[in-house]
Amino acid sequence: MQKKEMLYEGKAKKVFATEEPEIYIVSYKDDATAFNGQKKGTIVGKGVVNNRMSNFMFRLLEQQGIPTHYIEELNDRETAVKKVSIVPLEVIVRNTAAGSLSKRLGLPEGTPMKTPVLEYSYKNDELGDPMVNDYHILAMDLATREELDKIAAMSFKINELMVEFFRSVGVDLIDFKIEFGKTTAGEIILADEISPDTCRFWDVNTHEKLDKDRFRRDMGGVEEAYDEMMKRIGLR
Ligand code: TMP
Ligand code: ASP
Numbered sequence: 001m002q003k004k005e006m007l008y009e010g011k012a013k014k015v016f017a018t019e020e021p022e023i024y025i026v027s028y029k030d031d032a033t034a035f036n037g038q039k040k041g042t043i044v045g046k047g048v049v050n051n052r053m054s055n056f057m058f059r060l061l062e063q064q065g066i067p068t069h070y071i072e073e074l075n076d077r078e079t080a081v082k083k084v085s086i087v088p089l090e091v092i093v094r095n096t097a098a099g100s101l102s103k104r105l106g107l108p109e110g111t112p113m114k115t116p117v118l119e120y121s122y123k124n125d126e127l128g129d130p131m132v133n134d135y136h137i138l139a140m141d142l143a144t145r146e147e148l149d150k151i152a153a154m155s156f157k158i159n160e161l162m163v164e165f166f167r168s169v170g171v172d173l174i175d176f177k178i179e180f181g182k183t184t185a186g187e188i189i190l191a192d193e194i195s196p197d198t199c200r201f202w203d204v205n206t207h208e209k210l211d212k213d214r215f216r217r218d219m220g221g222v223e224e225a226y227d228e229m230m231k232r233i234g235l236r
Helices: 046-063 099-105 134-137 145-168 220-233
Strands: 006-009 013-017 023-030 030-036 039-042 069-071 078-083 090-097 112-122 171-182 189-192 200-203
Touching: 023 046, 046 069, 046 078, 046 145, 069 112, 090 145, 090 200, 112 134, 112 145, 145 171, 145 189
Parallel strands: none
Antiparallel strands: 006 013, 013 023, 023 078, 030 039, 069 078, 090 112, 090 171, 171 189, 171 200
8 A cells, every 4th residue: 555645734644645535545644733723842752652553452343243444554653444424523522520611510530421422523623613413514504414313323332342342441531522524325433533632541440640631631651651551452
């Protein structure tokens, strides 16, 4: 598989065309941003962690019946994926209050949710990814009713599978963000990444943060936290 022209450069990844029209290559960078790009930095080795961990999670989810864009890990930072058009939504699932939910609703971080909470943000950097609901999504034609129903059902299933898996390695899955894509054939599949950039991971016993909040909040020990997550899932 050969990389051809770069199609897109995001804050944490680049996407390349290949000689195969239905296959792209994603390349993970060490660049880190937070607060809609206002805070910038580097997390050394992050690209490798996020690539390998995402692929591990995509394989695990595929085995449990979740269709994903994953095709093949090419090297430490690069992966062949199915070509999709990204549904312009950040889909967030929360099991425990933290981050923006804690701020918005005045719930102390760590407050358990009685049932998982599903939220959507409209992917638009200029607007700062505003939160939207089903009505906005349908009215703006960001997805159809059928697509949104599929996205919601898949998101709750992914949450169940991930909560169970991370629990088994001593990690509480507090919340996470995923993105979906639409294939040329019109199928909705899981895309983007699943990594310490896009999930909140807390050690089950100590509640130590093992994710990007250490970077967002200037807590230090960022690389060590990413490395610890790799150890927990058996990739290091
Ligand atoms: P939040 O509490 O800041 O809304 O974040 C919820 C989850 O989504 C958390 O696991 C971090 C993740 N996330 C992203 O992956 N990208 C983003 O741009 C933001 C704001 C959050
Ligand atoms: N990566 C996101 C940004 O820079 C935010 C985050 O993950 O906190 O907008």
